[in-house]
Amino acid sequence: MIRISNTSSAFLTVLSFCLVSNMSSAQDVRENGNLVPAEGWQNVQENCTECHSSLLITQNSGSKSVWESRIRWMQETQGLDQLDPELEESILNYLATNYGQKDSSRRVPLKSFLLPKNPYGRID
Numbered sequence: 001m002i003r004i005s006n007t008s009s010a011f012l013t014v015l016s017f018c019l020v021s022n023m024s025s026a027q028d029v030r031e032n033g034n035l036v037p038a039e040g041w042q043n044v045q046e047n048c049t050e051c052h053s054s055l056l057i058t059q060n061s062g063s064k065s066v067w068e069s070r071i072r073w074m075q076e077t078q079g080l081d082q083l084d085p086e087l088e089e090s091i092l093n094y095l096a097t098n099y100g101q102k103d104s105s106r107r108v109p110l111k112s113f114l115l116p117k118n119p120y121g122r123i124d
Ligand code: HEC
Pocket: 044, 047, 048, 049, 050, 051, 052, 056, 057, 060, 070, 071, 074, 078, 079, 080, 081, 091
């Protein structure tokens, strides 16, 4: 007969709790991919993650017309089906709201007097 001491049974309880809680958090992550869980995310999950991961979507940004041009491009060249107009509208609104055009992240160029001397410049 296998005897399980109190310590090991406590260990097993903690271990199984960890496994179960890990499983459920893995499920949560899978459920909405990494899409912002705002209105309409399920439409994106259902229609936009069949061919590629949602990461390809969330790492992009753009105005509604930019998102629309991406959808047209996929329809014309990548086999994306036509979407029902209401569904497409909901997807576009979701994307433009949650993954809208980002501001430029480039810094303003330094003024020339703040730059080091150009060694190839004219020596006056
Ligand atoms: C029929 C397959 C298919 C479906 C469904 C699909 N896509 Fe794509 N999508 C592609 C392919 C193929 C690429 C190119 C992948 C690559 O470059 O690795 C792509 C690329 C993209 C890109 C990257 C574009 C770029 O400029 O780099 C975005 C954003 C995107 N898809 C969003 C979506 C959205 C939003 C939906 C839902 C409306 C969707 N996709 C549904 C096939 C699909």
